[in-house]
Amino acid sequence: MVLVSLCLVGLAAYIRQLYYGLGVTAMRDYVSWGIYISNFVFFVAISLVGSLITAVLRLTDVHWSTPLTRIAEIIAVSAITFAALIIIVDMGRPERFYHLFMYGRLQSPITWDVIVISTYFVISLLLLYLPLLPDISILLQHQEQYPKWMVKLYKGMGSFWKNAPAQFAIMNRSVGILSVAIIPVAFSIHTVTSWLFATTYRPGWDSTNFGAYFISGAFLVGAGSVLVAMYIFRTHYKLEKYITESHFDKMGKIVVLLALLYLYFNINEFLVPAFKMKKSEEEHLTGLFAGEFAPIFWFAIFTSMFIPIFILLFKRGRRPFPAFIAGILVVIGSWFKRYLIVTPTLLHPFMPMHDVPANYRVYFPSWEEWAIAIGSLAAALLVITFFARLFPIIPIHETIEESETTSHASL
């Protein structure tokens, strides 16, 4: 209910924006990208987790993560959908969206982003859908429990699935191919997103470190969000048998590893230019370290890296509840990190800020921007919640298969 009302407020704010133009936001000529773009980067980042849990862990023959694949994949699909939508929200002329296809220039990094994000969306959707098929047939065996429209939905989606060995063979093969295919695409979506910034000359963006910095941050926030989702689904749906303490323990270790990796790229990103303190970088960096953005900067560094590392390094910290808290910290810290990637740079242009109205020199998002940004986050959560209501959030078939093979192995 809370999520629905947040979405509605966001929608109302967007209708206002459509009517009055982007003037309702606090963005102006200097800060021409604001929290919409921060939110876009955040969504793209979080969606990378689908590829991490489903593909990277699958291909490296890690089996404990099987019950988590569907959580990761629905987070990926939902996040990438809203990444695309928030970009349309940010456009001054959303009704001209089709121009991207009619007049698209292949030389523009935005076109690259459109291509890789839509590819990633399709692959993620397939990786969500294919393993769902055997589960749908299990659900259909118990169709008397469900309302009519749900049974209709299940039949529409998967009545062709007969549990035939040939079908399983095709599915396993497809999932295998998709798992390989999604890795370069996943790297592309976030690398290209980083290039939207890194292909410009501005201090704070003009960095060859940006692709790796973005990817490592993306895996971190994605893994953090999986920790959060695991805890919520586990307590809400009483799934203690399937999402065990050992899952939190292992995911916790992964988050520590990713946080350290992200810390490494952060050090590269800030220490090297700070050592040289080129004139153009100086204002930007001092603004982050000790200036107007210092509170957010250090808050983001501590909540997205130091504190979660500290919590999750200890075995007691990797129990479900503390791990959940660490996950929340990672997600919140990462959102503010995305804010810091976009805005401070734009407030430090090469030319002095001059000959403009006073509100051009500062940026604090308007209520419409907050409402739309929060509404989009709420809507993404809503999609995940609806999905969990309709479908088993733990892949039934795969988990059974998994436990069978492991019990065979242990015999």
Added chain:
Amino acid sequence: MSDNQTRRDFLLTGLAIAGTGAACTSKKNIFEETAEAGVKPSGKKVKLLSVDGNIVEVDEAFLKPIPEMPPIPNSEERIGIAGRKFVMVIDLSRCKSLKKCQMACNYAHQLHPGISFLKVYPMQESEHTAPYWQPTNCMHCDEPPCVKVCPVDATFKRQDGIVLIDSDRCVGCRFCMAACPYSSRIFNWEEPGISAATAALPYSCEKSVPQKKGTVGKCDFCPDRARENKLPHCAEACPNGVFFFGDMNEDTVTNGAETFRFSELIRDKSGYRLMEDLGTKPSVYYLPPVNRNFPYIPEADSVHTS
């Protein structure tokens, strides 16, 4: 055009080219209709100066006001004026931040109040260097970072060196604004606040009128005026002759009162371009603020903006 033509010839042929250029765009010659049947000679002759400098006598009855030049189609606006390579030289030693340039530009392009294509920056490189005023418009780079990133070809580079914006094409993603290191692009965050009559005009890339909500705008080097053989609005409005505009192929720049060989001016006064290290190759050159006509008065700016 050959190199040894005089400056006056340059100006005259410019007009002729502007005329024929415009005439070619319409399907039939706009001047043809004068020779229509049914007009009886009145017997009263008037003397006129023809384009090629001869005095001719024409019967008054055949005189007819020249119809409005037909608008140049978008396809032609995207190509540019053949054989030209426009260039601007801004003499910093003459600027005292009067901002007549800005006012004229804002008025001509009917910009939203508070928005300007042309800004006059108070510059000071470091604590112990001299402050000066720097009028800054679009640099019309030969390697334009904005054009590189545009996803829909809404901003484009023409063969005459000018970078323009097609507001009917622009999707408002603002990537070009992030890419431009000179902060020379503006965005119409709101309705541009222009009269309904202006807003109803078909958009012209060369005039940058009418500005449209949700799209990017910037200095266009006034190619519509170059076609009429006039200087850009800023150059014409400046009482101190700060802005020189001209053609690199002609090697000539003028501020209206004085005309120079572009190469000689740049050589003799050590002209330079902004942020050369970025490799953007601007078409706007600056002459350093030495032997100034006016002292630098920091308050000059606030007086004129209020």
